[in-house]
Amino acid sequence: xxxxxxxxxxxxxxxxxxxxxxxxxxxxxxxxxxxxxxxxxxxxxxxxxxxxxxxxxxxxxxxxxxxxxxxxxxxxxxxxxxxxxxxxxxxxxxxxxxxxxxxxxxxxxxxxxxxxxxxxxxxxxxxxxxxxxxxxxxxxxxxxxxxxxxxxxxxxxxxxxxxxxxxxxxxxxxxxxxxxxxxxxxxxxxxxxxxxxxxxxxxxxxxxxxxxxxxxxxxxxxxxxxxxxxxxxxxxxxxxxxxxxxxxxxxxxxxxxxxxxxxxxxxxxxxxxxxxxxxxxxxxxxxxxxxxxxxxxxxxxxxxxxxxxxxxxxxxxxxxxxxxxxxxxxxxxxxxxxxxxxxxxxxxxxxxxxxxxxxxxxxxxxxxxxxxxxxxxxxxxxxxxxxxxxxxxxxxxxxxxxxxxxxxxxxxxxxxxxxxxxxxx
Amino acid sequence: xxxxxxxxxxxxxxxxxxxxxxxxxxxxxxxxxxxxxxxxxxxxxxxxxxxxxxxxxxxxxxxxxxxxxxxxxxxxxxxxxxxxxxxxxxxxxxxxxxxxxxxxxxxxxxxxxxxxxxxxxxxxxxxxxxxxxxxxxxxxxxxxxxxxxxxxxxxxxxxxxxxxxxxxxxxxxxxx
Numbered sequence: 183x184x185x186x187x188x189x190x191x192x193x194x195x196x197x198x199x200x201x202x203x204x205x206x207x208x209x210x211x212x213x214x215x216x217x218x219x220x221x222x223x224x225x226x227x228x229x230x231x232x233x234x235x236x237x238x239x240x241x242x243x244x245x246x247x248x249x250x251x252x253x254x255x256x257x258x259x260x261x262x263x264x265x266x267x268x269x270x271x272x273x274x275x276x277x278x279x280x281x282x283x284x285x286x287x288x289x290x291x292x293x294x295x296x297x298x299x300x301x302x303x304x305x306x307x308x309x310x311x312x313x314x315x316x317x318x319x320x321x322x323x324x325x326x327x328x329x330x331x332x333x334x335x336x337x338x339x340x341x342x343x344x345x346x347x348x349x350x351x352x353x354x355x356x357x358x359x360x361x362x363x364x365x366x367x368x369x370x371x372x373x374x375x376x377x378x379x380x381x382x383x384x385x386x387x388x389x390x391x392x393x394x395x396x397x398x399x400x401x402x403x404x405x406x407x408x409x410x411x412x413x414x415x416x417x418x419x420x421x422x423x424x425x426x427x428x429x430x431x432x433x434x435x436x437x438x439x440x441x442x443x444x445x446x447x448x449x450x451x452x453x454x455x456x457x458x459x460x461x462x463x464x465x466x467x468x469x470x471x472x473x474x475x476x477x478x479x480x481x482x483x484x485x486x487x488x489x490x491x492x493x494x495x496x497x498x499x500x501x502x503x504x505x506x507x508x509x510x511x512x513x514x515x516x517x518x519x520x521x522x523x524x525x526x527x528x529x530x531x532x533x534x535x536x537x538x539x540x541x542x543x544x545x546x547x548x549x550x551x552x553x554x555x556x557x558x559x560x561x562x563x564x565x566x567x568x569x570x571x572x573x574x575x576x577x578x579x580x581x582x583x584x585x586x587x588x589x590x591x592x593x594x595x596x597x598x599x600x601x602x603x604x605x606x607x
Numbered sequence: 608x609x610x611x612x613x614x615x616x617x618x619x620x621x622x623x624x625x626x627x628x629x630x631x632x633x634x635x636x637x638x639x640x641x642x643x644x645x646x647x648x649x650x651x652x653x654x655x656x657x658x659x660x661x662x663x664x665x666x667x668x669x670x671x672x673x674x675x676x677x678x679x680x681x682x683x684x685x686x687x688x689x690x691x692x693x694x695x696x697x698x699x700x701x702x703x704x705x706x707x708x709x710x711x712x713x714x715x716x717x718x719x720x721x722x723x724x725x726x727x728x729x730x731x732x733x734x735x736x737x738x739x740x741x742x743x744x745x746x747x748x749x750x751x752x753x754x755x756x757x758x759x760x761x762x763x764x765x766x767x768x769x770x771x772x773x774x775x776x777x778x779x780x781x782x783x
Contacts, residue, residue, distance in 0.1 A: 202711070202712045204711065205711075206708065208706065208708060208720055209708060209718055209720065209759065210754060210757060210758075210759055212759070212761065214761065217712075217713060218763075219716050219761040219762055219763050219766070221751070221760070221761055225751065226751055226752065226754055229754055230754065249710070249712060
């Protein structure tokens, strides 16, 4: 199954056919037409889009320089950037198609400029015209696949004709767009098995038979043990933490902005549904539970405590403008909880309280804030945290969790990773 | 006051053209100095007519080549033939360097990589023009504007422009 990415232009759709890593610092990144020596007019812009500093591709996907082949000339502007970014993500996943859609493939058509610092998708011009030129292609693709997504900047939604409103998806952040990549969604379930191999909490399987038996016994125990991790009213103590329950979380909250500091940005849910099982060693499982203190009567003077449901290691998002506090509890094995911002990769050891740990709230509540939480089996010093931050500096955002887990592994520290998103609307 | 480079070139050209006019009679429109200058800069709206006349006249071609050199920003003389057996050998001067690399995806395509150490405003903002002078023929090759002092073009291996750039006997002239 391939993912074909197209740029919506005022001349029709342009397919991104392939991406080739030139791996040569002497050669600037370029865009060529159909594999010929004809260079697109956007080559210079693409080079700047790739390189560190002004660009984003090298920062997030690595590499030195690239050659991208497209099916038709794109003459000017920056509205190709969103599609190119997604193509690089697909290329990294090994699923980028060549523009010739086959049965069962996925398709993304995109238009949007990228703010490479904030990872935002900026509005572009002539969106109605670009959409109008899609019709015949949409009909053609509909014969082959249902998985067709048209992505436009959220600030262009007002420009969209009624006939297209139900067909397009608006995106505000790059992470919103990345969610449409099939592999990222699928890999969350696939990678759970791979993660078990990386996870320090799992025994390297010399003896798979007894390991599987342990899994089965644990699963059975958890299912029938009558655990209730968190009641709807009370935050559980650290000692009582175990598998989170599916609690209803009230997200219907109004709009107000408050303050609090933090360092987290943008959502790139790389977290997989890691199902940790008891190993044959004595390492205890590392589970955490989160509860939110939400405003009552739009003020934080009185609050309501809500346990946040977790699915595939990802806590249910919460609205920033209703949030007064976030608290964590952990299973007995959890000695430290580390917060890592998804975008800035800032690292912070959470302060522990008598009931667990608290998460400092963001200063700015104007954008969505996303972060990872690493539950660790050992204490971590400030200098170790700084060392980790330094190690993550050049790591593309999409590889943060994997590299962080590797880093802990090198220190013989077991870890479980969770993710969470705070929403600004 | 001594004439500057361009004025001197113009004087020479006018004198030669005048002499030519006296010696020959032709119904063709005379090529003016300005026509050649604009051809060099790529500004002629209809260059074909001038090019046709250039191709028909060795004298005109020599004048054209001389004008190119007079207006040049930098030059790289023809290489000593024995200095390289490498078909993709580049050029290196104090002002610019020209390298060639084969594409790893499409091996029949070759990058011409131009690096200018102290570029002019024109080279940074608009485009970069090289001339490859060989056998009284001047091949004009345009590169995109510089990024971080560098620009590049991609050619098919058998592209005449590339062949002239690579040819060690070519004189490479960089325009301002």
